[in-house]
Amino acid sequence: xxxxxxxxxxxxxxxxxxxxxxxxxxxxxxxxSKNAVNWLKGLFKKDENNATELIELxxxxxSSARLNAVKAVIERDLEDNPDxxxxxxxxxxxxxxxxxxFTNSKNINTGTLNSGGGSIHLGDSYGNK
Numbered sequence: 001x002x003x004x005x006x007x008x009x010x011x012x013x014x015x016x017x018x019x020x021x022x023x024x025x026x027x028x029x030x031x032x033s034k035n036a037v038n039w040l041k042g043l044f045k046k047d048e049n050n051a052t053e054l055i056e057l058x059x060x061x062x063s064s065a066r067l068n069a070v071k072a073v074i075e076r077d078l079e080d081n082p083d084x085x086x087x088x089x090x091x092x093x094x095x096x097x098x099x100x101x102f103t104n105s106k107n108i109n110t111g112t113l114n115s116g117g118g119s120i121h122l123g124d125s126y127g128n129k
Contacts, residue, residue: 008092013071017061032094036087
């Protein structure tokens with residue numbers, strides 16, 4: 001397997017651990033094709049339920065054994081279906097190579113905010129306390 005493919009599999013598996021199958025494509029600036037999304041979902045969806053490897057990885061995202069199990073599912077499909085590599089490359093290019101540049105801006109949130117029940121404030125107070 002090419003080094004870029006190996007890196008793409010590792011990044012994709014890590015994103016699946018953190019975000020899950022349904023939200024892995026949310027941060028992309030470009031839309032990933034329906035075929036690529038269906039390919040990935042087809043690897044981990046069985047009868048509307050996620051496959052065991054993905055469920056266990058999401059329960060314990062720090063587990064290297066569970067991460068390797070998810071990577072193995074992807075790698076096995078790439079080995080059996082060489083056409084799948086085009087979908088993986090598309091996902092890699094559109095999700096992991098997307099960049100957002102901000103200039104002359106402040107108060108920018110680029111991720112999920114979770115206050116744990118507290119208060120979150122973005123923006124200036126304009127001198128009010």
